[in-house]
Amino acid sequence: MxxxxxxxxxxxxxxxxxxxxxxxxxxxxxxxxxxxxxxxxxxxxxxxxxxxxxxxxxxxxxxxxxxxxxxxxxxxxxxxxxxxxxxxxxxxxxxxxxxxxxxxxxxxGALGPGDGIMAILGTGSAFLARHGGEIRSVGGWGLHLADQGGGARLGRDALRAALLARDGVRPHGPLSRTLLAAFDDDPARIVTFAGTARPADFGRFAPHVFDAVAAGDPEAAGLLTTAVAEVSQMIAHLDWADRPRIALMGGLAPLYARHLPAGMRERLSDPLGxxxxxxxxxxxxxxxxx
The missing domain is CATH 3.30.420.40 (ATPase, nucleotide binding domain)
Incomplete structure (x- = not known):
């Protein structure tokens, strides 16, 4: 060659x-x-x-x-x-x-030729497992129909929650204030943005959810609880009795790692690459x- x-x-x-x-x-x-x-x-x-x-x-x-x-x-x-x-x-x-x-x-990259479960948690998400040489996958179907735990979906949901806080339906907190300030407190600008936004555009707001959770924001905590439950469900679907290692990949991986159920956290393994x-x-x- x-x-x-x-x-x-x-x-x-x-x-x-x-x-x-x-x-x-x-x-x-x-x-x-x-x-x-x-x-x-x-x-x-x-x-x-x-x-x-x-x-x-x-x-x-x-x-x-x-x-x-x-x-x-x-x-x-x-x-x-x-x-x-x-x-x-x-x-x-x-x-x-x-x-x-x-x-x-x-x-x-994460597992090399070995067995285990991998979750990609970036702008989008996907979940794969290799067991005895056979590869299985769930999710990965894009923002509109899947991307459980993905940054684009989490960022989009955070903007929706910010608009509800702006309308007085939900209480204001660190998350809604941060996101509204990013659009000069103009809800019309958020709507215009969302009409043409690509997944990466929504995804840049996802880290604010984790920051707001750390600041004690209950609205952000609710969003993250839902996202973590979906991620956990996808990983559990690929699990098997031998309790294989779990590798998290993607820009949001270190943020999600600390919020997974204890039984999954104890099996987390650093990706090989x-x-x-x-x-x-x-x-x-x-x-x-x-």
Missing amino acids: GGYLIAVDGGGSTCRAALAARDGRILARGRAGPANIATDPVQARASIGEAARAAIADAGLPPETIRDCAALLGLAGARQAAPTAAALLGDLPFSRTELTGDAEIALE DALDGAVRLALRIFART
Whole structure:
């Protein structure tokens, strides 16, 4: 095999690319904007190209190197967009392109080849388990129908609660005051924002929920209790009698970890690597066969 490998971790907020040698050594990395192939395929394609070119530039290689790279793309929304993604991704400049989901590369990064349960808790969410070599998954169907515990859903629900506090239906607290202040206390601005917001836009408000819980805000605590219950339900559905290790991935993972039920907290295990590490390992396996 000649050339290089490009491994991509494309999520709802950022797209990361690693340029790797054919033996798996990561030579350089690049970063760009969102790369959810289901919610905005045009943006996803642009972000993939930008992140890959940034990695190539960081390695000190000429831009045309991209045409000699085989690329493994682990993208948010891959399952939903599978029927239409092939044509769009065919326009990318790589020598060969393979598509998989961001959850699959995260599982590989978190567990390596071993068994266990993994929850992705970022802008979106997904839950996977490997048991005896068999992979099972639940969730991961996007903001409108799933994304239990995901930042976009939590952020959207927090804005809804802030509007209810503004209308006097719910009491004001640290969360509602913070979110309303972000829009100059103008509910019309929140409505306008929500009408065009992408998952990553909603997701940036999710950390405020955790901050408000720490400040003793009962409304925020209610939102988080619901989210934690949903996350716990998804993990429990994938559980089995041997009580496997649980790895949490994504930007909200450390925030959720302290709120999970005790029986799950005691089984938490640090991920072996991140999703980009998993993408590199999968790329090695896939492209070694060709």
